[in-house]
Amino acid sequence: EDVFCRIASFVASQETTKIKQKKWAEAFYKDLYEGYWMPGGRVLAGAGDLYRLKTLANCFVTRIEDDDIESIYKAAAECARTYSYGGGIGVDITPLRPRGSVVHNAADTSTGAVSFMELYSMTTGLIGQSGRRGALMLTIDIKHPDIFHFLSVKKSPNWVSQQIVEQCRWSGKFDEYQLDLIKKQVVENTQIRFANISVKVTDEFMKAVKEEKLYGRDRIIIYRKKNKQRLMRAYQKDGYFYSLGIPNKDIRDYEELKVFDSYALFSQWMEDQFGKTVSQVDLKDAMKRDVYGDYLVDTEDENEELAIHFTGDFLLYFGSDETNEVRELVKARDVWDTFIESNYRTAEPGLMFWTKMSRYSPSNYVGRPIICTNPCAEVPLEDGGACNLGSVNLARFVKNGFMDSASVDWENLEKAVYNLVRFLDNVVSWNQVLNPLEKQRDAAGETRRLGVGIMGIADMLYQLKIPYDSPEGVALMDKVMQFINSQAYLASSRLAREKAPSDIFEYEDYANGPFFQEALPDEVKEHIRHHGLRNIAITSIAPTGTISNIIRGVSVGRKNYIGVSGGVEPVFALFYTRRAESFDNQFFKVFHASVQAYIDMFELTDKVAKVETEEELRKFLPDSFFRTAHHISPERRIEIQSVCQKYVDHSISSTINLPEDIEPEVISNIYLKAWEKGLKGVTVYRDGSRFPILTADSKPSEFQAFKDKKFEVEAGREKRVFFGDEVMRMPDGTLTTPFHYFRALGIKNNQDIEVV
Template sequence: MTFEEVYKSSLDYFCGDELAAKVFVDKYALKSNKGEYFESTPNEMHQRIAREIVRIEQKYPNPILTEKNILEVISDFNYLIPQGGNMFGIGNSYQLTSLSNCFVIGNRTDSYGGIMRTDEEQIQLMKRRGGVGHDLSHIRPRGSPVNNSAITSTGMVPFMERYSNSTREVAQEGRRGALMLSMSVEHPEIESFIDAKIEEGKVTGANISVKLTDEFMRAVESNRSFIQRFPIDSENPQIIKEIDAKDLWNKIIHNAWQSAEPGVLFWDTILRESIPDCYIDSGFGTVSTNPCGEIPLCPYDSCRLLAINLYSYVKQPFKKEAEFDFDLFEEHVALAQRMMDNIVDLEVEKIDAILMKIISDYESDEIKHTEQLLWEKIRHKTLIGRRIGIGITAEGDMLAALGFRYGTEEATNFAERIQKVLALSVYRASVEVAKERGAFEIFNIELEKNNPFIHRLKEVDSQLIEDMQQFGRRNIACLTIAPTGTTSLMSQTTSGIEPVFLPVYKRRRKVNPSDEITKIDFVDEMGDSWVEYTVFHHKFVKWMEVQGYPTTRKYAQREIDALVAKSPYYKSTSNDVDWLQKVKMQGRIQRWVDHSISVTINLPNETKEELVNYLYIEAWKSGCKGCTVYRDGSRNGVLVTTSKENHKIDGGKEYGENLQEMKSGVNQSEKADFISPAINLYRVSFLAKRPSKLEADVVRFQNNKEKWIAFIGLLNNFPYEIFTGLNDEENGIFLPKSVSRGVIIKNVDENGDKRYDFQYSNKHGCKTTIEGLSAKFNPEYWNYAKLISGVLRYAMPLEQVIDLVHSLHLNDRSINTWKSGVERALKKYIKTGTKLKGEKCSNCGQESLVYQEGCISCASCGYSKCE
C-alpha cells in the first residue's frame, strides 16, 4: 500500500482526526525500508501485537492469554496501550529495533577511551530507536591534571556537546534521538553544566538535569555553605570546594525560569525509594534517568512501557451517576502485567536478533566489539531483572468525566486512590506470575525489607508481602508514568497525569486561494492563505453530547466560552490549575510509583523566578523524584501562544484567536513529535534577531569538476542561513575533510558592520576560525544567499525553498552552478519520505518520488538518483 492509501484509511479510522492519523502512519504502521506499507489502520497493528504476545504465552505452562482477550483490551486504544517501542517493533521484521523506550548507559570511566566508548554506545542504541540517558558526574573538572599532552582537563562541556551532536546525527524514522545528561550537584564543575545550554547553539540535542542531594537542599533552606568534591563518592577526594548553596540554587532557578532547563532530580529520594537499588551488588545501582525522567536506571538496563487509559474505566462519563469501574480496572492491570512480562521475552528475542546481525556483519571483530558487548550487557540486565513500566494516561479526562476539577483536593485524593490500586494490583500480578514462571533471577526479599515502597505495600496488604516472600516476584520494578505524547493523540485523550491543555482551540489549514470554493480567513506575511477552524477536545465533545448540546453546528466564540464555563474542564487547563496543588498531587501519586513520573509545570510568561523557587522546594518536600517547569515563551523555535488578535470572519463576527495546540513544556524529544505533524498548519515563531552563535553543518559537493562547500547555520535543527561557494585555498575557505560541524559567529563592529565567522575544533580540541564568510565568496553569491537566508528564517517548508531556488532564471553559468549547489545542500535537511508533488519517476512513470536522505527515490520501483 502507498502512503496516501494508508493515510486515507487511518483518517477514516480516527474519524477525520488528521493529527492522530498522521502519527499512526508516520510512526507505527508496519512498512518496509522501501516505503511499502503493510498496515492500513491501527486494528492491523493491534492484531500484529496480539499474535506475538500470544506466541510467547504459549511457551509457558498453563497459558492464559489468547489473541481474543488481548485484542479486547488493546483494540482502539481503549484500555491498555503498549507504548511507542512496542507498537513499532513487536512483530516488525522489516526494521531491527529494540522494544525498549528507555536505556541508561555509562562505564563511568574518566578517560578519553571511556568517554568515547559511551559516545559509541549511545549511537548504537539510538540507531535501534532507543532514548538514552547517562551521567557525567565521573568526568574530572576543568583544569584538573591529566596524563596526556593537554596537561589539564577541558572539563565536561566539550563532551556534553559531543554527546549532543551524536544525538542530532542519528536518525530514528524521520526524527532525532533523545538524550538525558545528568550531573550531581556535588561536582565542582556543576555551574558549567548548568550554563551549557544557556549559550545559544550549545547542547541542543540533549535534556539536562541536576541530581540534588538532601544535604544540598537543606543547605539551601538554611542558607549554609555546601561542600563539593571530586570524585564525588570518594572518601579521600582530590578536589574539595566550598560554595554558597543559595548562590548555586539561584542559578538553577534562573536557568530553569529562562530556558526550561535544567530539570531537577531529587537524587536521595530516588535512591531511597528505588527497589532495584536494593540489588546494587548485582549492578542495579541507579545512575541516571531516561530522557523524560520517568525511569531511573542502572547502567545497561532498559525498560518497556505500557499505559492504561483511565478514561475507559468511567461508567456513564459526564453524568451524575458516573463511577470508576475498579473491578474491571484491577482485572486489566493483571492482564497488563502478564502482557508486559511476555514483552520482556519478545525484547530478548530482538536483542538476540541484533546480536546475530552484529556477528554476521562484514566488519572486523575489533570494530564490532563495542556494539556486541553493549547488547550482551543489556540482555543480561533484561533477563535477571525483567523490569517493566506500567503507567496511566488520560488522568485529566478521567477526573473530568467523574465530575472532579483537576487540581482540587478532591481530585487529588481520587487520583492517589487510583494509583494505589494500580500499584497493589501490579505487584499482586507479578507474584502470581512468579508462582507459574519463577521470580526474577536475583530476587531476595531480605534485601528489600527496608525499602519504603515495599513498606507501604505491606501496610495496606500484608498478605501480598507474605506471598512475595514465599513465591518471589516476576519483575524487579513495575510502575511508571510517562508523557504518552503520541499515545494520547491516538487515544484522543489527555496525556499522562496532565490536565487538558485546552478544551477548545483554533487551528489553521493552508489552502489554495485560486480554488473557487475556498474561504480565506488569514493571509500570512509570506502571502500564504489559510482557513481557520475550531477544534474541540474529543472528550469535551463527549461532554457536549451527554449534556444535549449539538456537536455539528458552528458556535460563535462567546458561545464556546459559555460552554467551557459550564463544563468540568473549566479552570482545569494546563495554565489554570493551581501549580502548588499540581506539585503536591505529583508527590502523593509518586508514593505509589516505584520508578518515577514525567510531568511538567506549565507557567505563564509573566511568572517570576520566586515562584519557580517555591515550586522546586515544595516538590522536594512533597516527595517528588524530579521536577521540570516550562514558562511560556522561554524556548525559541517552538509553537507559541499568539496574542488575542481579532479577525473578522463568519459574517463579520469577531473572536479571539488561540493557536495553542502544542502542549508547552514537554521534553525536547516529545516536542519534535508535536511539531512534525503540525509544521505546515502553523507559523513557527523563529527568532526575530539572529543569535550571536549558530551551530552549523558543512556540506561539500562537486559541480563540473569544481569542488564547492556550503556552511548552513541551524536554529533548532532547521536551516536558518546559508553561505556557499568554491572550496579552495585562494578564497581562504579550504577546510580539512574531517570537519563537518562548527559554529557560525555573527560579529558587529562599532560602526554596525556585520561579519560572519566560521569556527571549528580540530581533533585536539583547538579552535580554528575562518573570518568573514560573507567576504570569501563571489559577491553575487552573497546577495542571493541573503535572499534565501531570509526565506529560511521564516521557516518556509524546505521543499518550497528548493523549488524557489530551482525556479531562479539566471544566465551566468557560475551562478547556475552555485544555484545547484544550494539545492543539493538544502535537500539534506528534508525529512526522509517527503513526496515530490507532481513529478513522475523517469524509470517507471509513477508519481511516487520521495526524498531519501537528500536523494530522490521512487517508492514504487526503487529507482534512486542524487541531484
Template sequence: MTEPGDISDLVYADRYAWPGESLRIDTYRRVAIALAAREAGPERERHAALFLENFLAGAIGAGRIMANAGAADGDGDGGATMVNCFVQPAIDPGLGWPQGLDAALARAVRTMSMGGGVGYDFSPVPPADSGAGRGGACAVIDRYDQACQALATPARRRRGAQMGVLACDHPDLPAFLRAKAGRRRWPTLNLSVALSDRFLRAVENDEAWTLRHACPPAGGQASQRGVRGDDGTWPYARLPARRLWEALTAAACRDAEPGVLFVDTINALNPLRDSERLSATNPCGEQPLPPHGSCVLGPINVSRFVRNPFGANGPPGFDFSELGRRVRIQVRLLDNVLDLTRWPLPEQAAEAQAKRRIGVGLSGLGDALLMLRLDYGSPAARVFAARIARCIRDQAYLASAGLAAERGVFPAYAPRPYLEPRAGWPPLPPAVQAAIRRHGLRNSHLVSFAPTGSVSIAFFDNCSTGIEPAHAWQYRRRLRIGEAPARNVVAQNPAWRLWRRLHGDGDELPPYFRRAADIAPSAHIAMLAALQPWVDAAISKTVPLPPECTAAEVGALFLRAWRLGVKGLTVFRPDPRMPAVLEPARHEGQTGPAAPAAA
C-alpha cells in the same frame, strides 16, 4: 494556515502503522500475536486474544512496542528494539578516562540507532579545570548531542532522545546550567541536576557548598585549592549553596531546563537500594535506572473506565475491577517483551534479565477526572487519582506474584524490601503480601507513569497525556509527518468533545473544566505528590508556570516538591521568543489563560 486531517490518524499512520495496516486493529493484531510468541505453544492463541482484548480496552504497549513488535518476523525495522528506556554509563568504567569515552559513546549510538532513548550521568567526567583533557562535562555532552543528531536520516521516523544528568557538586555545574540558555545547545538532550538532601539543606540554611571531583584539579596535590578529602575527591571551589541554587532556578525559569532529580529520595525508595545506585533516568524522567538498566513500558487509558461520564444519566463512577483486570494482563504482556525484544547491548540484556523491570503506566487521567466532574486542582481529584494509582500498583504486584509462580522470580529477588514497612511506601494489601510470600515476584519494579505523548494521540484519540490535565480543549498543533514540512492540524480533547456532544455548543463549560495553565503550580505538585507513593519507579511531570513567574518562585516550587517526597520535577514557562508547538484555537467555550506551549 490550518490543514485538514485527523491528528490521531495522521500520527498513527506515520509512526506506528506498518505497510498494509490501515486500521488500529491491524496493528493491535500484529503486536498481540508477536508478544504471545513467548507463551507455550498451546497457549499462544489464547494469550494473543487476551492481549488484543486489552489493546481494544485501552491498555497498550508504549511506542517502541507498538511500532516494532513483530520485527523479528522479517517485516518492519528488523534492527529495532521494543524497549523505550535505557540508562548507560557516559564513560566505560572498565576502560576509564579518556579511553572509556569513545567506547561508551559507540554503545550509546548503538542503542539509539535501534530506537532506544538513553539517559546518562555525566558526573564521572573529569571537570574542564582538571587538566585531564577533552574539555570537561559540557564538551563531552557536545559529543553525545552531535552523535545523536548524526543518526537523523529521512528513513528514521523517530528522533533520538537523551537525558543528561550532572551531580550538584560537580565542578562543571555552573557551565552546565548556562549551556542551554536560549534552548539552542544540545537539542537532542533533556537536562537534569541530581540534587542531594545535603545540598538542599545547605540551600535552606544558607551554608557554603563545595564543588569536588575524584579527578584532581590541574596541578594535582600541589593545587592550592585544597587537599584530597576522606571520600576520595578533590575540592575545586567553595561557594554559597544559594548562589548555585539561584543559577539553577534562573535557568529552569528561563529555559525550562534543567529539571531536578531528588536522588536521595529516588534511592531511599528503590526496592533494590541495597544492590544498586540510581543516579540517572531515561529521557523523560519517569524511570530511574542503574547503568545498563532499561524498562519496558505500557500505558492504560484510565478514562476508558469511567462509567456514565459527566453524570448525564446518573452519578458518574469508575470501574476499578475492570482496570485491575487490564493491569494484570498488561503485566504479563510487558514481561513477555523482556524475553522477545532485541537488545542493543549484551549488558542491557543481562541487567534486564536479572531484575526484569517493567512499567505499567497510565494516560488520560486528566480526562477521567473531568468525566467524574472533578477539578484536577482539587483535593477530591487528588484522592481519586491516588485510588486509581493504588489499584494499578496493587494489581500489578498481584500479577507479578502470579507470574513468579508460573515462571520463577527475578534472579535478584529478595522479599524484605517489598514486605517490610518503610517510609514513602504504603503497604501492599494482605492478599497481595500473601501471594508474594508464597511465590515471590517476577519483576523488581512494576509501575512507571510516563508522558505518553504520541501514543495518546495515535491510539487514545488525543486524550490528556500521562498524569497531566489537558493543555487546551481545541487547539492547532504543528505536526511534522515524515520528512514533509511541519503542518498545522486542529486537535480536540475527547473529554471536551464528549461534554459538547451531551450539552451542545451553547452551554458554558462547568468550573471543573480547567486547563493545565489554569491550575496553580502548587496544585500540580500536590497531584504529583499524591500519586508518587503508589509508583515504585517515578512520574514524568511538567508544571506549567505563568509568564510572570520568577526564579525565586521556581525555587520555592522545587523545595516544596522535595519536602513532599516526589522524585523529580520539570517546569515550563511560556517564552514569546520561542515558537509554540501548541496554539489555542478559537471557540473553546471558555475564557481564560491560553494553553501553554508544549515543553
C-alpha cells in the same frame, strides 16, 4: 485492527504453549482494541517487525565505566548502537574529572566533564531513526566541581557561538538588538543541541539552600551528628564510580543544635558547653572539613559529634587516585540561583531529586543501583537498564459516564492491569533477544523492569463530574493509584508463581526498601513473601504524548472519541482553533475528546458553535470541566503529583507550564516545594524560554516589549547592565528581573524609565 493483531500475536508468542499463546493473543488484542491500555511507542512500531533491527524498549541508561578516554568513547559507541535500534539513552557524566584536573598525557590538564557533552550530543544528532533523531539525557551530580559550567552550558555562548555573532557584528548589517537575538538562536541551536540535561540534586544540597534562605549567609550553625563515622576523603575505586560514589550526607543523621551570629558568640558557647576551642582559620579551611563540608568536633558521647559550618556552605568534591582531591567550598544558594537563572532563560537544566529516587528505588536493594534516568526522567535505571512502558487508559473505566450514577469500574480495571503486566513482561522477554547491547539484554533478564502507568485521569474525572484539583478529585487519584500499584505488584507475584521470579529477587533484601514497606498492602506483601516477584520495579507514569492522542477515549452509544489527557496531567485546554486546509482562511474549533463527547451526548452542538472563549462555555458545561492546566496553581499541581508519587516505584514525568512573565522566584519556590513534598522530579516550562519557531502575535505583550530593553543597576560601587528579563538577586535573596521590579513599584510604562 491489523496493528493491534500484529502486536498482540507477537507479544503473546512468548507464552510457553500454543494454547496460552492463543488465549493471551486474544486477550491482548481485545484490550488494545477497546483502548483499555497501550504500550509505548517502540512496541507499537517494532513488535512483529523482524525485518529490521529494533528494540521494543523506549530508552536505556549507559555508564561511563572509568575516568579515561577509552570509557568516554565506549559510552558514545554504546549510544550510537542504541540509537540505531530505535532507543534513546541516558548518560551520567559525573565520573569524569573536573576541568583543570591533572591528566597524564600531552594535555597536562583536563577539559572537564562538561566538555564531553558535545560528543554525546553530536552522536545523537548523527544517527537517524526514521526521519527523527534519538533522545539523550545527560546528567551530573550537584556536588561535582564542574556544576557551574554544566548549569550554564546551554545559556553562555561557547567559542563557536561567539565567532558566529562576531562575524555578524563585523558585517555591519545588524544592530545590537538583532545581534542579541542572533546570539540566543545560535546558542539554542548549536550548543548541546541534541540532548536534554538535568542535575542530580541531593537532600544535602537542598538542606543547605533552605538553611541559607532561613538564616541568611555566613552565620555559624551547629548540628548534632548521630552517626560518628568520619569520611575525610572518598577516592574513586575499581567498581565504585562517581555516578554512585560522590559522597552525600544523610541529613536524617543531623539534628540542628544552635545558630550563632558571630564567631565570638560561637567560640564562647563551645568553650562553656564542651570545653573546646575551634580556630576561626580552621573553620574556614575547606581542607579541614569532611567530604560533606562540615568541621567535626568530638563530644563525650562516643556515638555523636558536632558538625559545624557556615550557613549555606556546600562542598563541591571529586577524588580519585589520578586527580587526588578536588575541593571547592561554595554557597549552595549561589549554585541554586545559577540553576534557576538558566532554567528561567532556557528551560534547562532539569532537576531530579536523587536522594529520594535512590532511597525508593527497589533495584537498589537487590544489587542493581540506579545511576541515571531515561530521557523523559520517569524511569531511573541501572547500567544497561531500560524503560518498558505501558499505560492504563482510565477514561475507559467509568460506568454511566457523565450521569449522576457514574462510577469507577474497578473490576475491569483490575483485569486490565493484570493483562498489561503480563503483556509488558512478555515484551521484556523479547528484549532479552532484541536489545542492541549485551549488557542491555542481561539487564532486561535480571530486573525485568516494567513501566505500568496511567493516562486519561482527567477524562475519568470529567465523566464522574469531579474537578481535577478538588479534594474529592485528589482523594480519587490516591485511591486509583493505590489500587493500580497493588494490583500490578500482585500480578507480578502471580507471574512469579506461574513462570519464575526475577533471577536477582531476594525477599529479605527487597523487603528493606521503603517503597515495599510503605506502598503495598499487607496481603500483597504476604503473596510476594511466598512467591516472589517476577519484576523488580513495576510502576512509572510517562508523558504518553503520542499514545494518549491515538487511543480510544470516551464512548457515547456506538460512537468512540479518540484521545485522552496525557499521564497524570490535567486537560490542557477545553478546545483549540484550527485553520482549514483550504485557502479561504476559515477556522474551526476542536474540542478535547471528552468535552466533545459530552456536547454530543446532551445535544449541545448548536449552542457551543459560536463560543469564542472558555468562559462562554460555562453556560453549557459542568464546572468540573474548567479545571484545566492554566487554571490550576503550580503548588496544587505539586501536591497532586506527590499523592500519585506515593504509589510509583520509578518516577513521574510531569510538566508545569507557566506564563512568559512569571517571576524567577516563583520557579524557585516550585522546585523547593517539590522537594519538600517528596517528589522525585518535576519539569517547569516557562513560555518564551525557548526561541519560537513561528509567532502569530503581531502585537507584543507588555513583558515582550520590556524584556529587550537594557537597564543600568548599581550595587554599592559596582554597576551592571541588565536586560528587562534578566535575572537579578535582590538584597533579601529574592530572584527577580527589572520587569518585575518596576512592576512591583507600580511602573508599567517602560518609557518612564531611564534606559541604557
